[in-house]
Amino acid sequence: MTSKLNTFQKVRELNGWHAVAFAATLTERMKPNFQLFCESSEFDDEGQFHKSLESVWQWLSRTGAKINFALQLEKIEDVTPDSADFDSYGVYPAIDAAISLAAIMSLITNDEPQGAVIVSKLSQGSVEAFVELVSDESLSSQEIKEHPLMQWEVAFQTELLAQINSMPEGAASVKTLREMAKSEGVSNIGIEITSA
Known part of the structure; x- marks a missing residue:
């Protein structure tokens, strides 16, 4: 539990560009989960998730493009599925x-x-729920913490935190972060990345 708390504390200390870049990298890593859901349930968001995430990367690239994030937020809320x-x-x-x-x-x-x-x-919550789903028996919080997927998730966030603070704002860092999000070829819960 300590490593989780340390992670959240360190994330809390991120500011501005670095906080957004950290969050965008984790969300890029979760994107295949959204895509697979759309494909398997015929839920059509008309590519809005992808477009909105691209607008975040564009903002992080410091291209100077004017993006209406209040409008983007409305669009994402419109395509958030209801359980x-x-x-x-x-x-x-x-x-x-x-x-x-x-x-x-x-x-x-x-x-x-x-x-x-x-x-x-x-x-981390996505990973925790998935670990519980695929387990044959109910797991203690310690067992969840020791599960390879959860260990990998915490390790990824820790590594990302270690790198992000020294990164300069702009397109070169964006490229590095996007590659990092996709480097394992799977999402945070092990869903294969099939497209950009």
């Missing part, structure tokens, strides 16, 4: 990914200064 409408487990990681993206928008607009912490917790 009551679906009976498949996949809706839950998809909701976590969508809420993460909404938290980034609110972080950029200064409406939610703890947006990066929210994303950090949602990403």
Whole structure:
């Protein structure tokens, strides 16, 4: 539990560009969970999740493009699935990914200064729920913590935190972070990354 608390504390200390970049990298890593849900349940968000996440990366690249994040937030809220409408487990990681993206928008607009912490917790929460789902028996919090997927999630966030503070703002760092999010070829819960 200590490593989790340390992670959240360190995330809480991130500011501005670095907080958004941290949250965007975790959300990029959750994106396949949203995509798989859309494909398997015929939920059509018309590519809105992808477009909105791209607008965050564009903002992080410091291109000077004018992006209306209040509008982007509305669009993401419109395509956040409702668990009551679906009976498949996949809706839950998809909701976590969508809420993460909404938290980034609110972080950029200064409406939610703890947006990066929210994303950090949602990403770990997705893994925790998935570990419990695939287990044959109920697990203690210690057993969940020791599960390889949870260990990998905490290690990824720790590594990301170690690198992010020294990163300069701009396109070169964005490229590095996006590659880092996709480097394992799978999402935070092991869903294969099939497209960009």
